[in-house]
Amino acid sequence: MKQWAGADEKQNFRDFKEDFSLESFANCTGFNPIEIYAYCIGRCINNMENGVFLKYFLSYPIKYEKHQAEKIRESFERGLKKSLPRHVFGDEKTAKMFKVELRASEPCAYAISALKSYGFFKSEKLDKPVYYGVFDFGGGTTDFDFGKWEKSANPKFLYKMTHFSSGGDKYLGGENLLELLAFEAYAKNFQELKAKDIVIAKPNYDRIDTQRFGSFMQNSREACLNLQAIASTLRPFLEKLDANIIEAIEENEEFSIEGFEKDFKTMLFDRNGVETECDLKIDCKELLSLLKDKIDDGVANFFAGFSRVMAENIDDQCRAFHIFLGGNASRSVLVKQAFENAKEKQLKDYNQKTSKDDFTFILYEPLGTEASDKQILELIGEDVSNTPAYLKPTCKTGVAFGLLESRDKAKGIEMPSISANPVFKYDLGIEIEGKFHAKIHRDSLKPNEYQIFQTKEEWGGFDELEIRYSDKALANTNTLNIQDTQMISIALEEVEEVDVKVCCVDSKSIKVGLFKDGQLIYESEVEKL
Structure with missing residues (x-):
C-alpha cells in the first residue's frame, strides 16, 4: 500500500476472483485500501475489553510529499472514524477529542527510539550536538536519514531534532533481494526448466535484463507464482546466514541451514498452468556474492549521503558520527559486515580531507536484538533483556515508540515539520567514460527556477537532449556506473548558441528551456521522470 500511495500511478491487481484496476492514490475517490486498512486497525484496537481510543499519531515515508502524507492522514481519519461507535461522535466534547495527526517521518521516529534507547536523552550526553544517520533496511526499500540531536534553546522543549537530508534505495529490501535470489536460481537451472516449459516473472529490482530468457520471462500468473515458490524455498538461506555459515560458503566447506x-x-507451473515437479540446484557461493554486492552498494550510497551532509552541515568540533541500523532486514550479519568494511575506507578518506585523525563512526545494533541489548548494557548500564515486548522498541516497532515520544508535551522534542515544497528526487547529468557526472544536484532544483545544464559553448544545437538521472546518493560522486542510471530524451528546437537550462515542476517532473542572451526562446513540454 505504501508503494501504491507513493507512486501516484494507476495499478492493476488480481484478487482471488478477478483482475481489477485501482486509481492512483492522488485520484482515488472510491475504493481506498488505506481507508479500509485503517478501519480494520480501528476495529482491532477499539473494543469492549480495550475501550475507545481517540488520539492517533502517524508516521510517513521520508520520500512522501506533503499532499501524499496528508491524504494518508485523511484516509486513516475516515477509516478510524467508521470503526468507532456512533455515540462517540454524538457527544460534542468527545468528538472534539478525536484526532489523527502526522507526527514524524519513519526514519525520524526510529531515530528518536534509538537515541532514547542508547542514552542520548540524558543531559550528560548532550554537552555537544549528536550527529546521526539512520540506515532503515526494510522489506521493500532502504531509507537513509541524516540529522542532528541536541538540547533545545527554546524553553518549551528539552530536545531539538534537525533534519539535514534523506535518501535511499527503492529496490534494496529483504523481500526484493529474495526475489532476486530466486531469479538467479532460475537462471542457474534454466536449461532444465526450459525443457519443462517453466516460466518466470521479473523480480522487483533494477537493472534486470528483460530479454535474458526470451519468451520464458513473463508477467503471467504462472510466472509470478514460480518466482514466489522459488523465493519461499530460499528464504531460510537469506534469513539464517551467520558469520560461520558465510565463512564456510566462501571457503567451499560444508555447512547446514x-x-x-x-x-x-519444488512444484512449478509451465506456461499453460500445468504444475510440474522440478529439481533445482543452488550455487550458494554465487547467491552469497550477489547478496553482498547489493548490500555493499546500499552501504556505499549511505556513506555518499553522509559525505555530502558532512560537507554542508556538520561543524568542525564534531568527532563522531552515530549510525543507527533499523528495519527487520538490518539484522542480517551481512549488513554489519558491510558497514565494518566500509567504515575503514570512509575514515581514511575523511581523515585525508579534514585532517581529523580522531574522527570515528559508531555503529549501533538494530533495536530489540540480543546484540542491541548487550550494547545498551555496555553503554548506559541498563539491562533491557527482560523488558516485556510491549514496552521494548525493536527494529520494527521502534517507529511506533518514537512516534509516541514525539507527541506534544512539556519539555518534549522540537521537531522538523514535513516540507510544504516538493523536494526534487533526482540528480541530473550526462555520461562521461561510462560514469554518471552530475550537472544539476537535486537539492538545487526549485519549481520553475531554471538551472544551467549545458552552456552555449557545450551545446551542439541538437533537436533533442539526453538527460541521465539517478536518485542514488552516489550520483554526486562521479563514480556511479551509467548502467545504474536512467535516461530520458526531450525534444527541442534545433538552435545553436543557446544555454540549455532545466527546472523542476514537481518532485519527479522537469522541463527544458533554451536561453539566448538570458531570454527564454523555447520551452519544452513537461516530462515526468
Missing part, C-alpha cells in the same frame, strides 16, 4: 537444502524439489 535449518529448513534449507542446496538441491531440492
